[in-house]
Amino acid sequence: MDSDSLLPLSQSLQLPVIDFSDQNLTPGTSKWDEVKADVRKALEDYGCFQAFVDKVSNIELDKSVFEAMEELFDLPVKTKQRNVSSKPFHGYLSHDLYQSLGIEEANVAEKVNDFAQLLWPDHGNKSISETMNKFSEQLVELDVMVRRMIMESFGVEKYLDEHLNSTNYLFRMMKYTAPPEDDVEATKLGLRSHTDKNVITILHQYQVDGLEIMTKDEKWIRVRPSQHSFIIMVGDSLCALLNGRLHSPYHRVMMAKKTRYSTAMFSIPNPGVIIDSPEELVDQEHPRLFKPFEYIDFLNFFHSEAGRRVESTLHAFCAV
Ligand SMILES: O=C(O)CCC(=O)C(=O)O
Numbered sequence: 001m002d003s004d005s006l007l008p009l010s011q012s013l014q015l016p017v018i019d020f021s022d023q024n025l026t027p028g029t030s031k032w033d034e035v036k037a038d039v040r041k042a043l044e045d046y047g048c049f050q051a052f053v054d055k056v057s058n059i060e061l062d063k064s065v066f067e068a069m070e071e072l073f074d075l076p077v078k079t080k081q082r083n084v085s086s087k088p089f090h091g092y093l094s095h096d097l098y099q100s101l102g103i104e105e106a107n108v109a110e111k112v113n114d115f116a117q118l119l120w121p122d123h124g125n126k127s128i129s130e131t132m133n134k135f136s137e138q139l140v141e142l143d144v145m146v147r148r149m150i151m152e153s154f155g156v157e158k159y160l161d162e163h164l165n166s167t168n169y170l171f172r173m174m175k176y177t178a179p180p181e182d183d184v185e186a187t188k189l190g191l192r193s194h195t196d197k198n199v200i201t202i203l204h205q206y207q208v209d210g211l212e213i214m215t216k217d218e219k220w221i222r223v224r225p226s227q228h229s230f231i232i233m234v235g236d237s238l239c240a241l242l243n244g245r246l247h248s249p250y251h252r253v254m255m256a257k258k259t260r261y262s263t264a265m266f267s268i269p270n271p272g273v274i275i276d277s278p279e280e281l282v283d284q285e286h287p288r289l290f291k292p293f294e295y296i297d298f299l300n301f302f303h304s305e306a307g308r309r310v311e312s313t314l315h316a317f318c319a320v
């Protein structure tokens with residue numbers, strides 16, 4: 001299947017929206033169990049959902065993050081190219097209309113400051129690093145809640161602390177520049193169809209839509225931007241950890257006439273961590289699907305010639 005081909009775009013289908021705005025959403029409460037059941041159902045059906053987080057402060061923060069990104073991407077290319085990493089897909093990337101910048105270990109304030117210091121060596125741009133710090137904190141809180149719900153829901157909460165301690169966070173900011181109006185040849189595809197390789201991704205779009213997510217029966221759902229919600233998505237590493245109980249959905253970005261900004265917080269397995277399903281998730285009905293692997297080997301395979309050509313990176317890399 002060529003997932004970028006012209007599959008129908010569903011007009012009626014929408015991602016499930018789950019309310020995370022309740023301040024009393026704490027483990028052990030009936031509200032928690034209710035939301036947890038909804039999360040499990042949405043992830044089984046779609047591999048993703050929209051988390052509604054209605055905080056008044058969000059509007060302000062949303063605007064600050066958006067403005068920070070405009071300022072960041074307006075920097076000269078040479079400056080942006082200082083954002084390098086030894087790992088693939090972690091530093092500054094640019095091709096066609098797409099550019100992105102990455103902050104590794106974005107949950108650690110000093111790392112965010114280092115990023116700003118690298119791009120603005122004179123003053124370190126305190127206001128941008130404060131904005132990104134605040135935003136990262138909010139996203140990490142959401143990531144931890146969702147992962148706790150998932151582990152509890154599959155009866156493997158005894159591994160929760162070990163699991164949470166085995167990951168790090170990468171924050172990425174994306175800009176998709178609008179194609180010139182007179183350029184009819186310009187690509188409509190901002191980012192080709194793929195599954196994410198990490199554990200969980202939390203996506204956010206700024207005013208301009210474009211993100212499309214594929215359903216199990218191969219229809220594209222277009223996700224509308226909202227200041228009050230985040231898109232939570234299963235990555236291949238979580239799919240492998242759960243012995244395939246949740247799937248990582250294909251998604252892509254289609255371009256319209258406007259320049260589009262988006263952000264993503266990725267939870268990523270730490271170096272040295274072996275991704276392997278706990279025995280509780282393997283039985284006769286659910287035979288082991290994947291061989292244990294290290295995230296960086298998986299990512300390097302995805303980055304290789306051979307890895308780029310395969311339909312499912314996870315199956316090609318480690319199916320039993
Ligand atoms: O820009 C977006 O909305 C999606 C980005 C994405 O899928 C990715 O970076 O993996």
Ligand SMILES: [Fe+2]
Pocket residue numbers: 194195196251
């Ligand atoms: Fe993605």
